[in-house]
Amino acid sequence: MGSSVFKIFLMMAGCSFSLMPAQQKDVKLFFQRTCAACHGLDGSARGLNGQKLPGRVLSDARWQGSKKDADLVKSILKGKGGMPSFQSQLSEAEVETLVAEIIRPLAARKK
Ligand code: HEC
Numbered sequence: 001m002g003s004s005v006f007k008i009f010l011m012m013a014g015c016s017f018s019l020m021p022a023q024q025k026d027v028k029l030f031f032q033r034t035c036a037a038c039h040g041l042d043g044s045a046r047g048l049n050g051q052k053l054p055g056r057v058l059s060d061a062r063w064q065g066s067k068k069d070a071d072l073v074k075s076i077l078k079g080k081g082g083m084p085s086f087q088s089q090l091s092e093a094e095v096e097t098l099v100a101e102i103i104r105p106l107a108a109r110k111k
Helices: 002-019 027-039 061-065 069-078 092-108
Strands: none
Touching: 027 092, 061 092, 069 092
């Protein structure tokens, strides 16, 4: 009796794992919830009312061009100046995805 409950638990655990094949966090959601507080949703370092936020402008294409992915990944993981470290919340692979899929495309966007 006890062991069949355990089997059902294992089946359920198996299901929930197969529902999330990507073990990575949703980096877009993470950016919107956490990073946008300082950098703005569009990387302009402006809030929804146009107010100045504490982060640097991430949407500046010329600045982005001067930075390698590895530089940005390191700054995000370790922190830089007024930016906290995120290595306890994001893996290196997640930060690489964040840079490639969220930060890089911000530079292409018109403000
Ligand atoms: C508390 C405010 C704050 C939060 C939250 C924050 N940042 Fe920053 N960020 C800053 C500041 C300030 C700088 C400028 C640091 C400097 O150059 O001294 C910065 C710089 C950066 C840079 C440029 C790094 C470099 O090498 O020049 C990137 C990329 C960046 N942030 C991405 C992110 C991402 C991604 C997140 C969310 C995981 C995030 N930031 C969250 C404040 C913040």
